Amino acid sequence: MPHDTSTNYGVAEGGAKVTLDETKTILLVGVGGQGTILAGQLLAMVAADAGLDVKVSEIHGMSQRGGSVSTIVRVGQKVESMICDPGCADIVVAFESIEALRAQQFVREGGRLFVNDERITPVPVNIGVCQMPEGIDEKLAAIDATVIDAGGIAREVGSPRSTNVVLVGALSTALPFAETEWEDAIRRRVPPKTVDANLAAFARGRAAV
Amino acid sequence: MGKQLLSGNEAIAQGAWEAGVKVGAAYPGTPSTETLENLVKKPDVYCEWAPNEKVALEVGLGAAMGGVRSLVTMKHVGVNVAADPLMSAANTGVNAGLVLLAADDPSCYSSQNEQDSRHYAAFGRIPCLDPSDSQEAYEMAQAAFEISERFDTLVMLHETMRIAHTKTLVEVEGERVEVEPRAYESRPEKFVMMPANAVRRTLAANDREDELIAWAEQTELNRMELRDRNVGIVCSGALYTHVREALPEASVLKLGVSWPLPPAELAEFAAQVEKLYVVEEACTYFETRVRALGIEVAEPPAGRLPRSGEITPAHIRAAFGVAEPAHLSAAEGLPPRPPAFCAGCPHRLVYVELRRIKAIVTGDIGCYTLGAVAPFRAVDSVIDMGASLSMAHGMELAGAGERTKRPVVGVIGDSTFAHSGITSLLGTVYNGGKGTLCILDNRTTAMTGTQGNPVNGVTLTDQAARVNPLDVPAGKQLDLVKLCEAIGVDEIEVVDAQDAAAIRAALKSAVAHTDKLSVIVFKAPCRLLDRSRGPIPVIRDCRRCGRCVQIGCPALGRDETGHAVIDPNQCIGCGQCAQTCPFGCISKEA
Numbered sequence: 001m002p003h004d005t006s007t008n009y010g011v012a013e014g015g016a017k018v019t020l021d022e023t024k025t026i027l028l029v030g031v032g033g034q035g036t037i038l039a040g041q042l043l044a045m046v047a048a049d050a051g052l053d054v055k056v057s058e059i060h061g062m063s064q065r066g067g068s069v070s071t072i073v074r075v076g077q078k079v080e081s082m083i084c085d086p087g088c089a090d091i092v093v094a095f096e097s098i099e100a101l102r103a104q105q106f107v108r109e110g111g112r113l114f115v116n117d118e119r120i121t122p123v124p125v126n127i128g129v130c131q132m133p134e135g136i137d138e139k140l141a142a143i144d145a146t147v148i149d150a151g152g153i154a155r156e157v158g159s160p161r162s163t164n165v166v167l168v169g170a171l172s173t174a175l176p177f178a179e180t181e182w183e184d185a186i187r188r189r190v191p192p193k194t195v196d197a198n199l200a201a202f203a204r205g206r207a208a209v
Numbered sequence: 210m211g212k213q214l215l216s217g218n219e220a221i222a223q224g225a226w227e228a229g230v231k232v233g234a235a236y237p238g239t240p241s242t243e244t245l246e247n248l249v250k251k252p253d254v255y256c257e258w259a260p261n262e263k264v265a266l267e268v269g270l271g272a273a274m275g276g277v278r279s280l281v282t283m284k285h286v287g288v289n290v291a292a293d294p295l296m297s298a299a300n301t302g303v304n305a306g307l308v309l310l311a312a313d314d315p316s317c318y319s320s321q322n323e324q325d326s327r328h329y330a331a332f333g334r335i336p337c338l339d340p341s342d343s344q345e346a347y348e349m350a351q352a353a354f355e356i357s358e359r360f361d362t363l364v365m366l367h368e369t370m371r372i373a374h375t376k377t378l379v380e381v382e383g384e385r386v387e388v389e390p391r392a393y394e395s396r397p398e399k400f401v402m403m404p405a406n407a408v409r410r411t412l413a414a415n416d417r418e419d420e421l422i423a424w425a426e427q428t429e430l431n432r433m434e435l436r437d438r439n440v441g442i443v444c445s446g447a448l449y450t451h452v453r454e455a456l457p458e459a460s461v462l463k464l465g466v467s468w469p470l471p472p473a474e475l476a477e478f479a480a481q482v483e484k485l486y487v488v489e490e491a492c493t494y495f496e497t498r499v500r501a502l503g504i505e506v507a508e509p510p511a512g513r514l515p516r517s518g519e520i521t522p523a524h525i526r527a528a529f530g531v532a533e534p535a536h537l538s539a540a541e542g543l544p545p546r547p548p549a550f551c552a553g554c555p556h557r558l559v560y561v562e563l564r565r566i567k568a569i570v571t572g573d574i575g576c577y578t579l580g581a582v583a584p585f586r587a588v589d590s591v592i593d594m595g596a597s598l599s600m601a602h603g604m605e606l607a608g609a610g611e612r613t614k615r616p617v618v619g620v621i622g623d624s625t626f627a628h629s630g631i632t633s634l635l636g637t638v639y640n641g642g643k644g645t646l647c648i649l650d651n652r653t654t655a656m657t658g659t660q661g662n663p664v665n666g667v668t669l670t671d672q673a674a675r676v677n678p679l680d681v682p683a684g685k686q687l688d689l690v691k692l693c694e695a696i697g698v699d700e701i702e703v704v705d706a707q708d709a710a711a712i713r714a715a716l717k718s719a720v721a722h723t724d725k726l727s728v729i730v731f732k733a734p735c736r737l738l739d740r741s742r743g744p745i746p747v748i749r750d751c752r753r754c755g756r757c758v759q760i761g762c763p764a765l766g767r768d769e770t771g772h773a774v775i776d777p778n779q780c781i782g783c784g785q786c787a788q789t790c791p792f793g794c795i796s797k798e799a
Contacts, residue, residue, distance in 0.1 A: 011212040011378070031546065041214075041376075048214055048378060055342070056214070056376040059318060065548035065576065066763050081454035082375040082447070085523035087536030101540040109535045121776075122546040126758050126766040127584040130544035143537065 011048045012184070018050035018176055023076030026171070027084045029103045030095030031120050032069045035164030038189070039093070040071035042168050045185040046177045047075035057082040066123070068099055093171050095150075095164065096120050097136050104143055114170045114209075115140055116150040116163065146170070146209060153204045159197035165190075169205020179206070210383035217372040220343035220379050221282075221310060222247035224350025228306070229388035230254055231277035234265040236628060237657040238284030239319040240373035241312035245282055246660075249673045253385070258661055258669045261594070261628040262287035266294045266309065270363075273307035274400060276391035278354050282310040285326045286593065290629070292329065295363070299333030300410040301400050302361035302417075305391045306354035313369045315491045316519035319656075321574065321591065323517065325492040330365040330468040334418050337365040337468040338430065339445040343377040345465065352430065360417055360424070367467060369490075371447040371519070422469045430465030433478055440529070441482025443475070443495055448488050448520060455525035464495070472502050479504045490520040550579055552764040553783035555651050555706035555733035559620075560585040561760055561789065562712045566720060568618040571604060573597035573630070575622040576656045576735075577649050584761045588620070595629025597621040598646055602637040605644050616720035619646040624654035624662040627687065631696075638697045638726060645719040645727050648689060649706065651735040652678045659737050663687050679734055689730050699725040706733035709788040736781065743782025746795050748773050757786045757795060 026043060028036040037058055044056045057072040072084045086105040093114045094100030100115040107113050124130040133139070140147055150166040165186065172182050183199055190198045215223065222244050225233070233256035235245040249256035259265035262283040269281035283291060288311050295309070311326035330337035336356055340346040349366060357364045398406050425431065437458040444452050445464040452461060462478040464470070479485045484507040487496040496506050509528035514520055526533060550557050560580040563570055564587040572578060572588035573596060581588035590600055601619030604610065610617040621630045626648050634646065653667075654660040661667025665678040666685035693701045700722065704715045712731065719727035753771035764779035765786050773795070775786070784797040 010210075011214065013211065032548070044214055044376060048212065054214060054376070054378060057371060058216075058374050058376075065551065065579065066546075067548035068546045079377075080457075081450045081522050082371055082377075083451065083454075083521045085521050085533075086539075087534030088522075098543055098546070102543050102546075104537045105539045107536065121766050122544045123549040123761055123763055124547070124583060125544045126763070127761055128755065128758065128767075129583055133540075133543055139540070 015049045015181055015184075016178055018052060020052065020076050020176070023074055023079055024090045024175070025084050025088050026073045026075075027089040027092045027103060027106050028071040028073070028095070029092065029099045030069055031099065032066050034069075034095040035161070036069055036071045036095060039164045039168050039171075040073050042165075042182070042185050042189055043073045043075075043171065043175075045189060046181050047073075049181060049185070050177055052076060053079045055079045055082040068102065070103070091171060091174050093167050095167060097140065098122070098133065100145060101133065101136070101139055107143070112174050113143060113145040114167060115145045115147045116167055117147045118151045148205065148208045150205060153208060154201055157197060157200040157204060159194065159201055162194070162198050162201035165198045165201040166205035166208070169202040169207075170209045172202070172206055173209045210381045212378050213381050214376045215343045215347070215379045215381075216243065216374055216376045217340065217343050217346040217368050218243040218374070219247050220347035221350045221366065221368075222251070223379070223381060224347040225280045225308065225354070226251045226254060227382060227385050228351040228354040229278050229386045230280050230354070231390075232269065232272035232279040233257070233282070234259050234268040234279070235282040236260070236262045236265055236287055237654055237660040238262075238287050238312070239657055240314060240370040241282045241284045241287075241310060242657045242660070244310055245669060246672070248280065249669050256669050260663050262291040263294060266291040266298070269307055269309070270294060270298050270303070273303040273305045274393070276305050276393050278306040278388055280308050280310065283312070284320065285311055285313040285324050286320060286322065288326045288329050290594065295329060296333050297402050298363045299335050300407060300414050301402065302410075302413070303357055303363060304393065305388070306357035306364075308350070308353040308357060308364050308366055310366045310368070312373050313367070315369055318370055321593065323491045325494050326365070327367055327467050327494050328492075330367070331498075333363070334414055335363045335365055335468070336360065336421055336466065337367050339367050339465055339467040340372055341446055341449045341463070341465075342372070343375070343379045346372060347379050347381070349430070349465065360421060362417060365468075367446070369447055418469065422471070425466050425469050425471040426473050428466060431471055431474060432463045432465065433474065433481075434461045434463065435481055436460050438481060439483045441478055441485045442488050443478070443485065443499060444488045445495070448490060451520065451522045451525055452488055455522040455531060456529055467494070470495075470498050470502070475499060475502060475504055488514065488520065488525060491517055547582060548579060549761055549763055550576070551736045552762055552779050553736040553781045553785070555731070555735065556580065556649055557760055557762070558709045558712055558785055558788070559647065559649060559706055559731050560587045562709065562716050563587045563618060563620070565713065566616060566716055568616050568716075568720070569604065569609060569613065571597045571600040571617065571619045573621040573625050575625055577620065577622055580620070584759045593629075594625050595621070595633045598630050598633035599636060601644055601646060602633075602640070602642045605642060610644075617644055618716075618720070619644070621646070621648055623648060623650040623652065623664040623689075624660075626689075627663040631692070634693070634698070634728070635696055643724060643726050645716070645729070648728065648730045650689060650730050650732045651706070653735045653738055655735045655737060659735060664689065677738060679738055693728045698728045700727040701730070702727070703730045703732055706731040707783065707785070709785070740781075743784060743797065745775060745777050745780050745782050746784060746787050746797050748775065748795050750792075751794050752792050754791065756791055757789050760785060760789050762786060
């Protein structure tokens with residue numbers, strides 16, 4: 001009797017195929033609980049549907065307790081390592097501004113950095129053992145970051161928890177997959193009740209870049 | 210069924226299920242946990258959480274002896290706990306197939322050390338398979354059962370975090386092989402490990418080792434890939450993919466079987482390449498064994514690989530003199546963002562009060578290990594599951610509390626107590642030990658993702674059916690008070706872990722009674738189980754003393770003037786801050 005694994009999403013056959021000359025590396029960074037894992041899975045689904053090889057590396061466990069988190073997605077004709085070393089990310093999507101600066105060395109020369117314009121104060125700052133960095137906006141501008149008010153957009157479409165999908169919309173503009181493929185992945189992946197809100201969040205994120 | 214995007218753990222569950230596995234047993238541990246959580250959701254297979262890894266392996270061995278294919282999963286340090294049955298099972302062999310998944314954690318992403326479990330495979334002389342992606346994990350899970358039955362041996366399936374938690378494409382067959390249970394007949398000469406039998410079984414293991422080496426020489430799980438003959442690299446697992454990434458022209462001997470090694474194939478590879486290198490992480494498992502075969506292992510031309518921590522393609526490039534891609538340097542002066550107790554976490558106030566009484570805390574493994582970091586800095590030791598209680602006893606024997614004028618307090622979580630704390634407590638009572646021990650009963654195994662455990666009574670099957678631990682009838686739960694009474698603890702108290710005053714009073718009383726052994730059960734559900742929210746507290750006339758933020762709540766900060774501020778997005782209205790303000794400026798009611 002065939003049986004599917006419950007957390008898995010099968011690869012859709014018959015979609016438009018995409019060829020990449022080189023493996024692309026997308027690094028998603030944020031704070032535990034911000035939804036980087038879902039964003040990475042949407043990208044992986046779209047790439048797999050397009051006939052590409054995919055690897056998605058996630059960090060589980062202790063760092064999920066409000067710590068810095070990262071998800072690496074690598075897509076291409078044949079993907080070898082699942083790791084992203086400094087200078088190797090074609091695209092970094094930061095779900096939080098300090099985490100964007102923390103990940104700046106991973107962006108390759110000529111790569112893109114998308115940043116959610118949101119600051120989450122780390123506990124060491126709250127308890128007074130560290131300071132918030134000064135001039136975050138200037139620092140992000142200096143490294144050519146594309147800053148998006150993803151949280152604000154998500155609230156505007158009435159779905160604050162869709163901030164991650166707004167960022168997926170922004171990310172989608174830098175990758176060679178059709179808009180309809182992304183929308184299809186969102187429909188298959190998010191809870192049915194939230195499909196419309198997430199599609200709206202995706203469209204607004206796409207338009208924001 | 211076509212292609213699916215599966216993590217290594219999901220792929221192993223799928224592979225084991227297709228191989229006809231009937232019984233699964235495990236204690237949750239990152240990065241192994243999702244394997245059984247996925248397997249339990251499939252039909253015609255029974256899975257359970259064991260109290261610890263030793264029990265899990267014994268359950269698996271019993272099931273295999275009884276005639277059905279069984280899978281046991283654990284993290285690397287769990288293999289230490291299971292080492293006793295492992296070393297004897299390595300001699301008894303099996304009846305139906307038995308596979309032990311050992312999941313290692315190089316760089317200690319979620320662990321107290323980064324030991325390499327394959328040493329246990331070599332130690333017990335049991336075959337060890339090492340997948341490099343989820344497709345191989347899926348295939349090797351199936352092969353492992355075949356090998357187990359063909360050679361009558363426990364088999365280790367070994368993975369690292371990067372294999373366990375990386376989703377890659379798998380061509381899934383989806384068809385399960387229905388394996389009939391094997392006949393059971395008593396074979397004491399095989400399974401009763403008294404000296405005469407044990408000696409004979411060791412001789413059988415010697416023969417088996419010879420057969421396994423012959424098999425390793427020809428299996429397709431090992432693969433020689435000859436490209437540039439100047440550089441030949443021996444590697445396995447995730448490192449194979451890193452080598453391919455960093456040095457695509459290099460020749461590679463990919464060892465899908467990491468025990469036993471194939472001596473002739475290694476010698477052949479060495480003869481084919483100018484220089485043979487070993488690329489491995491956090492140990493010299495291969496290097497030592499390859500050298501022992503009389504094969505020269507060269508040092509990488511541009512310097513050695515790191516001796517500890519995860520190895521990435523960048524390390525390999527550096528060691529072999531390949532230029533690093535240009536990139537910005539890391540930003541300086543950023544505040545770190547370490548993991549922290551969640552808003553409303555029931556561990557927080559206990560550590561606030563332990564810090565207040567300047568306790569020497571022998572701690573344990575779980576979310577509550579975070580009591581060791583700022584702002585609490587309230588934990589003196591964290592070693593292994595259960596060590597909190599036994600080490601508190603040892604500290605008492607050393608007279609450390611008396612000499613420092615600080616109370617010694619052992620602190621353990623509910624699941625960890627069931628795992629290895631009960632025997633520690635028994636030892637203290639049996640030997641007349643005194644002191645204060647705290648069980649932080651948050652009704653779940655929180656760190657690994659709120660799994661069931663013997664204390665909350667939620668089984669793995671219940672968990673798959675989404676039973677909330679807070680809904681389990683009392684009769685199914687472990688009564689910690691009755692258990693402690695039966696063991697013979699002098700004083701037992703159950704205290705609400707969200708009530709700062711009650712925590713303070715209980716600790717004060719317990720540490721004052723130095724002639725008694727006191728157990729305090731601090732009870733309140735983990736925030737991941739009880740997501741109810743109260744009203745966001747109101748701050749009035751803040752004196753800017755900063756005491757409230759010293760409870761390390763992620764929702765609580767201070768503005769530029771020092772005034773306390775609550776982040777409404779993160780606050781869940783637990784009121785811990787209101788209990789902490791010394792001036793009563795924070796009120797839970799609006």
